[in-house]
Amino acid sequence: MVKTYENWKGDLEDYLQxxxxxxxxxxxxxxxxxxxxxxxxxxxxIGEPNNHIGGRATYATLEKTVEGWVYRGNCYRGETEARS
Known part of the structure; x- marks a missing residue:
């Protein structure tokens, strides 16, 4: 199931996994x-850090895949492995 912007209510991290x-x-x-x-x-x-882990900022991240844009969680800049 594709999560849509239109259906998003509340906190981004509550809506996207x-x-x-x-x-x-x-x-x-x-x-x-x-x-x-x-x-x-x-x-x-997203341009604003969500958190800092190990002295480095993490950012809400989307990665383009064959399925489309996939939410990867909060990752270091330029990476797609969730850190928080």
Missing amino acids: PGDVVDEEMADHFLNVLPPACWTAKIIQ
Whole structure:
């Protein structure tokens, strides 16, 4: 099931779990809510850190896959492995 921006209510982390596929409107939100921390053809990270782990900031992360944009959780800049 694809999680949609339209159905999102409340806290992002309550709505999305790592592995959730999201719609293009959600990907656009990640890209446009703030200047992105990382933006490539395969990764979008929201520009504001969510947390700091080991002295490094983590960011809400989407990764482009064959299934579409997939939420990966909070990852270090430029990475897709959840850290928090």
